[in-house]
Amino acid sequence: MSEQISLQAEVPVELGGKRLDQILAQLFPDFSRSRIKTWILEDKVTVDGEVFNTPREKLLGGESVAIETVIEAQREYEAQDIELDIVYEDDDILVINKPMGLVVHPGAGNPDGTVLNALLHHHPEIINVPRAGIVHRLDKDTTGLMVVAKTIQAQTHLVKNLQARENFTREYEAVCNGTMTAGGMIEKPIGRHATKRTHMAVHEMGKPAITHYRVAEKFRAHTRLRLRLETGRTHQIRVHMAYLNHPLIGDQLYGGRPRPPRNATQGLTEQLREFKRQALHAIKLSIAHPITGEKMTWEAPVPEDMIKLVAALREDTKENPDLTL
The missing domain is CATH 3.10.290.10 (RNA-binding S4 domain)
Structure with a gap:
């Protein structure tokens, strides 16, 4: 086509x-x-x-x-019958709730079985749109909301808004190691790590990156956060939180190994040990519709694994009210 x-x-x-x-x-x-x-x-x-x-x-x-x-049309990618959790769809865009373990775009190590392959099956005409309409991405093990353009016109306007940081807001729910006392803003450039090619890092020669965060709930040795991206660099939230020495729980790439607090309950110890992905979920997405200009907002419920993790953290804090380490 x-x-x-x-x-x-x-x-x-x-x-x-x-x-x-x-x-x-x-x-x-x-x-x-x-x-x-x-x-x-x-x-x-x-x-x-x-x-x-x-x-x-x-x-x-x-x-x-x-x-x-x-x-x-881009013919190098194959349409595959992969189920998509579609939150919203019209003639111009669709919004999906991406599950854990699903890669967004084919690449080294993931030639197919991606969101892009699923989009080609769901809406074959999207093959005429560059990158099958994908304008922003989520990491393989990050869950939550993504908007996809079904036409070139819609993609052009979404990308312009994204680059201008206008009418395109992404909010995330996360759980990090360590107790944070207050929210703030991280404005540190991000680029490819000097020696670890699969890693990103904060360094002066990187691209501008801004992350806003606030404390949603504090536990004995962990913190639940709500974050908002002003830019969209690869691994941005994960890199910025690691830079603050508060890596996300389960983020093995950036130091989020299990850190049970002293006298941790058995339930929390098990949850931390079994949580094998970064505790990060794209919970809210707000945009101006690329064709009509209408302001639209969607929310995706926190996934079950993060609900169980937070429940275990609350129980541990309740069981050990006088222990903070």
Whole structure:
């Protein structure tokens, strides 16, 4: 499958003097600047019937511009009948509640069996959208809400909002090691770890990363948190919490090994030992609908494993009210 794109417009006089790529980006906001630039370079753009292939060329205003091209479908991925927990769906987007253990996008070690493969089965036309409409990701063992674009137009607007940090809010529930006394903001850049290629780390040459957090509940030696992402770097919450010396329970990659407090109840000891993933859940997602602009919010219930973990932490704290370590 492929999608035929045919666009035409007259350049408003007030845009005269601007570059061709800037003008087209304003005239056709459903498509990204990088995609439009590629079309210009591939001779897909005409101005008054003449091919223009220089993105920086300036127009006077009043010209007739046209784009004629075909978006080829991505054929390297296979549609697979994998069940999706769909929270919401319309013609433009769908929102899913991702379970633990499901990878979002194929990659090294996970060539298939991913959210992307499931999306291709559920909505075959999504093959025409780059990355099958995926605009943000959750780690394999992080649960919770993700929004997916079903059209190029929807994807373009969602990505713009995400990059502008506008009309796109993601909140998480987490449980970390150690007792935190107050919330705050972590503003530390994140990039690839210097020696461990599967790890991310805080370092000066990384990309800007901002995480807001507040204390939701305190236990003897652990803390339940509510976090909000302002940026979306790989492993961002996990890296930032480890940087604060409060790694998430179960996060073996970033130091979240089991740390039972003194005289821990048997129930808590077992829960900590058996909790094999990072205690992180994308609990709330709020966006402006990419086509209608309507403000929309969804919440996903905390999964059973985290409910049991928090229950054990509460019981341990109740059983040992005078012990804080």
